Amino acid sequence: MDGEVILARLSERLGAGGVLDTPTYRGDHTAIVSRAVLAEALGFCRDDPALRFDMLIDVTAVDYVRFPGREDGPRFDVVYHLYSVEHNHRLRLKVAVEQDDAWVPTASALWPIANWLEREVWDMFGIRFEGHPDLRRLLLYEEFVGHPLRKDYPINRRQPLIGPKV
Amino acid sequence: MGVGSFFTSKLDEAIGWARKYSIFQYPFVTACCGMEYMATACSHYDIDRFGAGLPRFSPRQADVLFVVGTISHKMAPVLKRIYDQMCEPKWVVAFGVCTCTGGFYDNYATVQGIDTILPVDVYIPGCPPRPESVIDGLMKLQDKIAAGTQRF
Numbered sequence: 001m002d003g004e005v006i007l008a009r010l011s012e013r014l015g016a017g018g019v020l021d022t023p024t025y026r027g028d029h030t031a032i033v034s035r036a037v038l039a040e041a042l043g044f045c046r047d048d049p050a051l052r053f054d055m056l057i058d059v060t061a062v063d064y065v066r067f068p069g070r071e072d073g074p075r076f077d078v079v080y081h082l083y084s085v086e087h088n089h090r091l092r093l094k095v096a097v098e099q100d101d102a103w104v105p106t107a108s109a110l111w112p113i114a115n116w117l118e119r120e121v122w123d124m125f126g127i128r129f130e131g132h133p134d135l136r137r138l139l140l141y142e143e144f145v146g147h148p149l150r151k152d153y154p155i156n157r158r159q160p161l162i163g164p165k166v
Numbered sequence: 167m168g169v170g171s172f173f174t175s176k177l178d179e180a181i182g183w184a185r186k187y188s189i190f191q192y193p194f195v196t197a198c199c200g201m202e203y204m205a206t207a208c209s210h211y212d213i214d215r216f217g218a219g220l221p222r223f224s225p226r227q228a229d230v231l232f233v234v235g236t237i238s239h240k241m242a243p244v245l246k247r248i249y250d251q252m253c254e255p256k257w258v259v260a261f262g263v264c265t266c267t268g269g270f271y272d273n274y275a276t277v278q279g280i281d282t283i284l285p286v287d288v289y290i291p292g293c294p295p296r297p298e299s300v301i302d303g304l305m306k307l308q309d310k311i312a313a314g315t316q317r318f
Contacts, residue, residue: 140239140274140275141239148274155272158278
């Protein structure tokens with residue numbers, strides 16, 4: 001399905017308050033949705049027969065602190081990349097979250113892979129996923145303090161060395 | 167110096183000479199330096215000429231720990247445990263710049279030199295070190311083994 005049609009279908013379902021913007025860049029189609037409708041948007045993308053995004057390619061995040069033009073705006077974007085094996089089309093979903101209110105609903109009930117992808121985002125950015133069954137760090141160790149892919153994490157901060165577990 | 171100390175210093179020398187030509191190394195390979203370690207170990211450069219031809223993949227049978235490649239903080243306890251399992255006498259070689267200092271991985275995930283967790287005997291810098299410098303480091307380790315006071 002053509003990307004414009006996908007975006008139109010999603011906007012029609014969620015309304016103007018749900019889909020905030022639909023930018024398109026070099027053939028990549030993105031829907032910027034509000035957090036309130038994110039769970040509905042993801043479920044619709046997966047289950048609608050015309051969309052059928054049966055594969056979650058990636059969940060990641062972007063830290064926009066001190067980013068030109070977004071100094072006051074929401075600090076993080078959580079980004080979902082979806083792919084439909086059946087229709088061979090793709091979509092990117094973005095949702096903005098504030099620093100003091102950094103959470104989004106989990107997608108782990110829709111796609112099992114979201115479980116680990118969301119744990120990685122929690123590990124690196126400190127964005128919580130509400131309803132996640134097991135939100136622990138994925139790549140780093142439990143004693144690690146902070147979230148290293150945040151832009152304000154000092155590049156040369158040293159963590160205390162962890163000793164062997166006995 | 168009496169007869170006794172003359173005898174033990176000569177015995178030291180003999181044991182040191184024997185030990186330096188019977189290095190059983192444990193290659194703790196985590197990254198790209200492993201390629202250069204393999205090149206050194208295989209017939210073209212052939213560390214068997216220096217008596218180090220038989221890597222042991224159990225720390226309990228090894229006496230030199232070759233730490234080959236980047237060590238992350240998450241890997242550090244594993245490395246420490248491997249080291250603790252080795253029997254005395256034991257030596258440690260830091261192979262490659264990542265194990266020596268952390269290298270260019272000046273970041274949150276990487277141990278900035280394994281000497282923060284283990285005592286290191288020989289550092290072999292390079293990214294990765296050429297087999298010639300590995301052999302040079304190995305010979306320096308042999309000198310150190312031979313010259314040291316032997317405990318037996």
